[in-house]
Amino acid sequence: MIDIKLQDISRIYETPSGPVTAVDGANLAIEPGEFFFLLGPSGCGKTTLLRIVAGLVTPSAGLVFFGGQDVTELGVEHRGTAMVFQNYALWPHMTVRQNVEFGPRMQGLDRATRRRLAQENLSLVEMSGMEARKPNQLSGGQQQRVALARALAARPRCLLLDEPLSNLDARLRLHMRGELRRLVKSSGATGIYVTHDQKEALSMADRMAVMNAGRIVQVGGPEEVYNRPASRFVADFLGEANFIDGRVIGGGRVETPAATLMILPENGPPPGANVTCCVRPERIGIFPAAAAPRDPSAASVPAVVENHTYLGELRQYACRLAGTVWKVSVLADRGAAIPPGTPVVLRVAPRDVAVLVGD
Amino acid sequence: MSRSTKSNWPPRWTAGLTARPAALSIEAVILAFLIAFLVVPVLLAIARGFLEGGRFSLYWFATTMTDRVVVRQMTNSVALATLTTAASLVIALPPALLRARCSFRGQGVLGMLLLVPMILPPFVGAISMRRLFSQFGAVNLLLEHVGIVDLAAHRPPDWLGGGLAGVVAMQALHLFPILYLNASAALANVDPAYAQAARNLGAGPWQTFRRVTLPLMRPGLFAGGTIVFIWSLTDVGTPLILGYQDLVPVTIFKELAKSDTSPGIYSLVFVMLSASVTLYVLGKFLFGRSAAADSAKASIASELRKLGPAGTLLAWLLFGAIIGLALLPHAGVVLTAFSARWVNTVVPSEWTMQHLWFVFERSQTVHSILNSLRYAGVSTAVDVAVGAAAAWLIVRTRVAGAGLLDGLTMLPLAVPGLILAAGYVAMTATGALKGIGPRGNPFLILVIAYSVRRLPFVVRGVSAGLQQIPVSLEEAARNLGASKARSMLGVTAPLIAANIVAAGALTFAFAVLEVSDSLILAQRPSYYPITKEIYTQATSGNPDAANIAAALGVLGMVLLGGTLAAASALLGRRLGAIFRA
CATH class of the missing domain: 2.40.50.140 (Nucleic acid-binding proteins)
Structure with a gap:
């Protein structure tokens, strides 16, 4: 459980038609154990910001702190974050168990511990008994659960979720909201969740940052942001x-x-x-x-x-x-x-x- | 468009030609072509090895398989193919990985240049390799010049290693682009999120490659590797020229050239065919089934690392070294073609255009060029007609037996030229068809051999084009009153014209420089194609003949290079799709 601080983070992409600013001077302080949401329309820079926290994208400017330690230059594999990718990115050539054991394996844990962690986390997401399956033998909802188990089994300091519910049908998505929040909160990890769905953010978040065109336009709890929007954009975007x-x-x-x-x-x-x-x-x-x-x-x-x-x-x-x-x-x-x-x-x-x- | 709407459709303007009988009859013609000229000859060749006195017998098979010479040759052949495949992989993988992960200036041009080695049959390059790498060849002379080797003091190094190393080098430098294309395609198909997920969970770059990226690209690599392996296993020209002849294909080649071919040779043909078909099937269906293809398409664009000046320089050095090495034989051929005097010097000491002129003065060489153009031209026409029709049937119709058609049109990939040639020899060397056989006028069997072998490329090239055109474009034309034929000619044909022309150009170019069928099926000098003439000159022992062979090789390179450049200009990046397994 760590606090995460982003200080003056910017990310500029060079494109053939000139530089594009994906993230523009973002400042954030996320509390230890907090379930924090990045909310905004597509292209607002929220996923880029999440990837900067993961270390998958290097910021053009600014610093990232984990628990007071500057991790801006730290390699992605040393950050101790675990991400649930939008399309889950379950490795198709590995079984469910091999997928879930991957994080513990990379941490050099012995076979028995790996097995135990995989078992625990699979049962946590109610996927026990599916260990031997390949990802393509699972439904979308099951893949989503395995992706979550894989991330949790790595016992990350910080859990990153990139629109994890966007590929599920409406009914399942609704059901998973509460369950996902419960799992993330009980894991104790600081959670950062990216979504464009305001209902998801309002119903699941401890606090959220609303983003527009690369900038963070408001930070606050769900009721605060909904009832006291800081701008016309925020008011319009949330309901x-x-x-x-x-x-x-x-x-x-x-x-x-x-x-x-x-x-x-x-x-x-x-x-x-x-x-x-x-x-x-x-x-x-x-x-x-x-x-x-x-x-x-x-x-x-x-x-x-x-x-x-x-x-x-x-x-x-x-x-x-x-x-x-x-x-x-x-x-x-x-x-x-x-x-x-x-x-x-x-x-x-x-x-x-x-x-x-x-x- | 579903079939039911078709049958309900008012037949006012579709009177006459209804789709299904037309499709079925075209399909029947194509299937008949493939069965008559691919399946039957190959079965005939196999049968020869299992018949004794008109009855089934294992005599020849058993005799051949227990022959110690044959066993040694088989071991050599497998060793050669294994080494060539491994060497190709070692050459192809680094540039493929570099291009998939990084972006740098000039990467497009370098990527194209990497394909250039394919434009010369390695046996032509082999002619110059002896000049370059023999004990008193250009390389040792150059090394002596800079003081690394002393030619006078002790035995200078023999780079060709008694032939095997030379054959491996020539084949690998010719074939690695196939693996490069397959590796690049395989890498491009792996969702970057897979590697990112591994990094995110604590795997370093090497572990990510070993545990995630490599397993996911392995089907593509394996499929490309089988093509290279089969090619090397059945290559005749390169070992012949480099004097490494203790191989199964060389034995088959020599025996097929005789008028009374021993049935035991057909047993060898059967073994080679079994090996290549098995590998092809394994590559395509068992290991070739891509796990990645089953899952969702790439969720995120891969983020290429942009190389700085130092990184760019290193990338250029890597690509430059490979391209330079691979083009060494080509350079040697060009030097040989224009050298008047090349004795104990690194490059020729005197230059001349004489060899090139001589090519056009001698009636035999002129004939070979004209023969090649004729054979290649007719076979290209056949291929484009058959291939485009087959592609249309496979992609656009649900005609019964489309799966069989798909399988049969791709089968030539599993049947090496040597085996097909053996089939035609079995079919036409004696008996009623003798007149069109190798010792008669082999125009027909050469044209058909070229067509059958290149058919998969045309089918693939045109299919790739058809798959990119939404059916709705044709449906829109039909909806507005165009007949089936009209919508095909007016809408579909112009959109895939580039694919058809490019596939045709490739077919033509590869037919001109086809080796094994050309060497085996043309036995009378007046019917020699270019490659047979090059081979004849190169092995004649006449001192000038190597220069003339090289001059012919230069002409071939110009022809093939030109058509490939035209094809790639037309197809752009899609060119690669044709060579992929």
Whole structure:
């Protein structure tokens, strides 16, 4: 269990059409035993950053520290990391057991210990009895488990996971989320997990770094990042978000073309600042204008229903308000939907408004 | 397009030619061609070894197999093939690994130059090897010049080692490109993530290579190795020229040239055929089955290490050394062709164009050139027609027996030229077909021998092209009202034209410089092809004849080099696919 620190890491690739910056000045401090996520769209540099931690990619600039020790120049085989590759990279010419024993073998452990470690970790991922199979005789989900066992059997200081669930079907992926988190946390290793799936990150991470275009744009716990996105990009990337521009007029209020929104004063910028307010669709209350209850503690935004979409557990309204269209999600009960064209009042509580500055 | 939609299709504009009978009849013609000219002759040759007085007998087989000379020759042949394969591997592996792992300036050009040694049959190069490496040859003279060897004091080193070393060197320097191509392809097919996973779990570079990369590329290496092994095992020309003649193929060759071939020789043919077919099958189906091919395609692009100036220099030195060594015989041939006086000097002391002119003045040499062009031209036409049709049937139709067709068109790879020649001798040396036999006018059997042997290259070259063209392109044309023939000619043919032309060029070039069938099947001088003429000149003992043989060799090189360059310009990187096992 070690802490991992990245200091001013950059990676520039020379391509025929000029240099491309894959990672741009990344700084991170990951706690010992933490399950840390790198989240971002494809091409944002998250996999490159993971490979820099593994030592498979050399950074163009910056330093990597494991437990306070500079490992930037340390060869990949001496880092004590173990990676679960996106396509698992199970060696096709070796059996499941040979695959899992590879790490212990490289550590010079004797046969009995190797066998025991392989056995333990295979049973941990519920793959006992499959030792003699070749990887191509396994299903995708089984390969994924073996890849995890192989990484765990090396007893790494740091476990690296590169989109390990992306090749599984949706149902299995959902099931594996909880199990994967349990296995990684119980192994005690510091874990770094790369994904573009925000649901995976929100449901599994201790903390996460959101990346965009090679830069780390926000670091924080799932609820913090979801509820207090640092930028429009983060808000958009993690779920759905509504935006409206406005100006702070003091006293925890933001004047917008649609209505005056209330915000929590403690995170409000000074009066006069131009800001963007961000509200999640599920945090908005929607009431027909004629029947809206009074609620002085929340802002009331007048709007008109444009259309609505039935999503199973939710019903999502598109509402037109001055200058923009907001999405509003409510639990779909058996009651009838508010018909299009109906004037409505949208209720937004101060704590549900994230204020973005200079975005 | 599935068959059911075809049958439902309104036959308005597909009237007349429906696909299935057409495909079946084309397939029947191709199968008949292969059976008549590949299977039957080879079976005839085998049968000769097992018939005594018209009945099955093991007499000849037993007599031959217990002959101590034959046993010694077999041991020698296997030793030669083993050494050649090992030497080829040693030459081919370092550059293949270097190119797979690193990028450096000039790697494309160097990679192409590495294939150049294939453009000369090694027996032609062998002519000059004696000049270069004999006890008083150019190399020792050069070494004396710089003071390493003293020719006067004691016996100078004999580099050719009584012939064996020379044959191994010539064959390996000619054949290593095949292993290089196979190794490169095998490496390219190994997902870089496999090696990275090993490094990540604590394996160093050497352990990663030994435990992961090498096992994963072994099928490719083995398949390439079997080609080299079979080639070396059945090579006639090189040992003949270098005077290392205690080998099975040389014995077969000499015996086939006689008018009354001993049936015992056909027993040897049977043994050689069994060995090569067994190896081919092992290479293709048992060890050749790539484990890597079963798994997902490369998940990540391999990250090539960019070499700095020092590394680039070392890479150039490695490639340069191999290319230089491999082109030494070619250089020797060129020097021999243009030398007027080359006695006890490192390079000729006087130069002349006389040998080259002489080639065009003598009617016999001119005839041999014209014969070769004729044989090669007709065989290329046959190959392109048969090969393209076979490729289309195999890739594009689900005609019954396509698997058999695929297997039969690749079978010539397992049947060495020597064996095929023995088959044609068995078929035509005596009896009703004597007129087209080796002692008659061998035009037909030579053309067919060339065609049959190069057919796999054409089928492969065209198949590679067809596989890259999505069927949907043809379907789109059909969907918009084009007939089957129209969509093939208007859409498919232009897209694979480069493949067809390149495959044709290769077939032509290799036919011109084909050795074993040419040496055996043309017995009358007026029907000699170039290679037989080169061989005749080189072994005539006439002092000038070696120069004329070399001059003919230079012409052959220019021809083959030119067509190969044209083919590679057309096909680019896909050229390699043709030579892969």
